[in-house]
Amino acid sequence: MxxxxxxxxxxxxxxxxxxxxxxxxxxxxxxxxxxxxxxxxxxxxxxxxNSFAVNLRTKESKTIGLIIPEVVHHFFSNVINGIIAEAEKNGYLVIILQSNESLELEKKQVALLINKRVDGIIMSLSNESNNDFHIKEILRKEIPFVQFDKISKLIPSSKVIINDQKAAMEAVQHLIDKGCKKIAHIRGLENPQNSIDRFIGYKKALEKNGIPFDPKLVYACKSITFEQGVVFAKQIIEDDLGIDGIFVITDLVAIGVLAHFNEIGIQVPGQIAIIGFSNWFVSQVISPKLSTVDQPNYEMGVAAFGLLLEEIVCRKNGKPFEPKIVELGTSVIVRESTLKK
Amino acid sequence: MxxxxxxxxxxxxxxxxxxxxxxxxxxxxxxxxxxxxxxxxxxxxxxxxNSFAVNLRTKESKTIGLIIPEVVHHFFSNVINGIIAEAEKNGYLVIILQSNESLELEKKQVALLINKRVDGIIMSLSNESNNDFHIKEILRKEIPFVQFDKISKLIPSSKVIINDQKAAMEAVQHLIDKGCKKIAHIRGLENPQNSIDRFIGYKKALEKNGIPFDPKLVYACKSITFEQGVVFAKQIIEDDLGIDGIFVITDLVAIGVLAHFNEIGIQVPGQIAIIGFSNWFVSQVISPKLSTVDQPNYEMGVAAFGLLLEEIVCRKNGKPFEPKIVELGTSVIVRESTLKK
Structure with a gap:
């Protein structure tokens, strides 16, 4: 050059x-x-x-790091969108890394960003990750840090979250209100907090309505994919337990269930009602249209950058920083897949 | 810190x-x-x-910039995925900027990346952009530069492309082979090269088969959206020109057409066959499943980073660099929406 x-x-x-x-x-x-x-x-x-020389003088890189499990994902790509839009408004650039849900890769990426002297890090944890050393290291180095979506409750950083338990309760309550008596839950993986919380919300909704919890009605995903939905749809028909409603951890899996039911002629919602989670764009264009829980995503990115910037400014001015938690609202979106007559 | x-x-x-x-x-x-x-x-x-000090010494930032029109987009998010995976393997970080299809924003972002002293820039142009000064500036500064997907043919940089004309010809030929006699084209915006090339491919396929070109059968998108598809589906029914096949610029718009036809009871493919472009995930989960043109996306990202790295290494060693063009293959994916009996 x-x-x-x-x-x-x-x-x-x-x-x-x-x-x-x-x-x-x-x-x-x-x-x-x-x-x-x-x-x-x-x-x-x-x-x-020369920006290197400027950086050396100001000790600021005006760059932040973002680590997410997946880029090709309706939810995360919208969050990225919110973060880079807000960062740009404030003169920051965003380095994006994808952990591919691997703890090993995530550790390496945190080290890279620290080494790169980014001004702050925003992260959604991989499914394997939890209360781990590499995350504590970010805090120990007093690098501004915000968690969103898949978080570790044990790490005392700022966080942008939704109330997964409450949102799941509302989804299951909607199935109950529509007359479902035997409600299955296709839950997420074992580790992620949001998967645990949605499962708890499912159980609480049953309890509140005097419906006994039956572990046989819970199907645990090995992967969060369309194909996993197809597999469980087959399984549910085979098990023949009289299920008339399903609350699914996320829309992608729910659409797999729906596709198989369409194929073998199971009426949705007539025989089995389905509600997903996350209001993925596809949910509105399939047939029947999928009921789901709307989860803010662009707004989550905006809020995450906002919290990060607060911490950056605070630390730059040598003031002590108190982590903040921002909880964004969710709502049940009623479409055809739960509209029983 | x-x-x-x-x-x-x-x-x-x-x-x-x-x-x-x-x-x-x-x-x-x-x-x-x-x-x-x-x-x-x-x-x-x-x-x-201190990485700033290291940068100052080596004059390398080990960071590259990526400017794309949209992050929330099946095609682009897959390309990002390919680029960051390949960059990481080679020890590079990726700053991602979104031009929102705005030429003004794109110009600002190029200036930002140049100022940041990235080692190279990968770009897919906004719809407004073409043979503009800010792009020429990248070349003038001898910053390694690769264009992909939406490119300017007049800018002599390395490029990763598909053959849009050939791919479009194959899509239209498929409709003709399935017996379609009156084929409409929902084309893209005026400016982007791929929109122009797909339109040329449509005309060439008609010509090759002795079908006269009729400009009344061409509908030009004002925006590349689901809603635009719905609008043209209504228009096509209203115009009542005996159309029995439609080649649509991209799957998102095609799905809008399909959704409206489903709603008003037009049989697809029975009355009107539809083929899209880009093999978006959703195409396989809607009903009827959408025929489309498969376009490599992850591979496009990998190839783009590969070309960029070649140029980075070449320039670092003070050797003259000759831009290269990599053309990736496409194929017609036949699904239900064109399967006429």
């Missing part, structure tokens, strides 16, 4: 490097004539201040 | 900063005993080399 330096500008104009530098910073001890000459030449030669 | 410095390590061990620095670089004139002591203390104190 060909680069114009302060030295070239100084030599061309026959003045000192210090004068050039002062002129570019609009110092008052440089004459207006010199200042104009320096600006004109800098523009002509296409001078760009 | 609390940081351990070389000075602290030197003072604690009672040796010079130079010795600490040499020890950490494994210089041979430092005794094994001192080297071990320095490493042990550096580890204990959690010393991280």
């Amino acid at each position: 060909k680069e114009t330096t302060l030295k070239e500008i100084a030599e061309t104009l026959g003045i000192s490097i210090t004068t050039v530098s002062k002129a570019l910073k609009n110092y008052s001890d440089v004459s207006e004539k010199t200042r104009k000459a320096v600006y004109a030449l800098a523009e002509e030669l296409n001078y760009t201040p | 609390k940081e351990t410095t070389l000075k602290e390590i030197a003072e604690t061990l009672g040796i010079s900063i130079t010795t600490v620095s040499k020890a950490l670089k494994n210089y041979s004139d430092v005794s094994e005993k001192t080297r071990k002591a320095v490493y042990a203390l550096a580890e204990e104190l959690n010393y991280t080399p």
Whole structure:
């Protein structure tokens, strides 16, 4: 890369490097004539201040790191969108890393970002991750840090969350209100907090309505995929337990269930009602349209960057920082897949 | 952020900063005993080399910039995935910026990345962008640069592309082979090269089969959305021109057409066959399943980073660089929406 330096500008104009530098910073001890000459030449030669040198001086990189489990994911891509939009407004760039749900990769990526001296880190944990050393390390180094969506409750950082228990309770209550008597739950993986909380919400809703909890009605995903939904749809028909409603951990899996039921002629919602979670775009374009829980995603990204910036500014000014938790609202979206007559 | 410095390590061990620095670089004139002591203390104190200082020395940021029109998009999120996976393998971080299809924003982002001294830039142009100054500026500064998907043919950089004309011809030929006599085209916006090329492919396929081109059968999108598909589906029924097949610029719009036809009881493919473009995940889960053109996306990201790295290495070694064009293959995916009996 060909680069114009302060030295070239100084030599061309026959003045000192210090004068050039002062002129570019609009110092008052440089004459207006010199200042104009320096600006004109800098523009002509296409001078760009060396950002490494600027970083070294200010100790700020104006860059933040974002680690998420998956980029190709309706929810996460919307969160990314919110984060980079808000970061850009505030003059920050965003480095995005994908953990692929691997704890090993996530550890490596945290180390990379720390080494890169980012001004802060925003993260949604991989399914394998929890109260681990590499996360504590971020806090120990006093690097501004915000968790969102898949969080560790044990890590005392700022967080943007939804109330998964409450949201799940509302989804199951909706099935009960529509007359479902035997409600299955296709739950997520063992580790992630949101998977645990949605399962608890399912149980609480049953309890509240005097319906006994039956572990046989709980199907635990090995992977969060369309195919997993197809597998459990087959299983549910085979088990033949009289299930008339299903609350599914997320829309992608719910759509797999729906696709198989459509194929073998099970009426949805007539025979079995289905409600998903996360209001993925696809839910509105399939047939029957899928009822689901709407979860803010773009807003979650905006809030996460907001909390991070608060911490960055606070620490820069040498003030003690108290982590904050922002809880965003959710709502049940009623579509065809639960509209029993 | 609390940081351990070389000075602290030197003072604690009672040796010079130079010795600490040499020890950490494994210089041979430092005794094994001192080297071990320095490493042990550096580890204990959690010393991280200052990457700004390292950057200033090596003139490499090991960071690349990626500008794309949209993050929340099946195709682009897969490309991002390919780029960051490949970058990571090679020790590079990726800053991602979203132009929101705005030329103004794109210009600002290019300037930001140049100022940030990224080692290279990968870009898919916004719909408004073409042979513009900000792009030429990247080349003028000899910053390694790769275009993919939405490219400007006039900018002599490396490129990863598909053959949109050929792919579109194959899609339309498929409709003709299935017996369609009056084929409409829902085309993309005016400016993007891929929109122009797919339109040319549509015309060439008609010509090759002796079907006269009729401009009344071409519907030009104002936005690439589901809703736009619904609007044109209504229009096509209203126009009542005897259309029995539609080639749609992309799956998202095609699904809008399909949704409206489903709603008003038009049989697909019985009355009107539909083929989309880009093999979006949703195409397989709607009913009827959508025929489409499969376009490599993850592979496109991998290839784009590969070309960029080639240029980075070449320029680093002071060798002249010749831009390369990689063309990836496409294929027609036949599903229910074109399976006429």
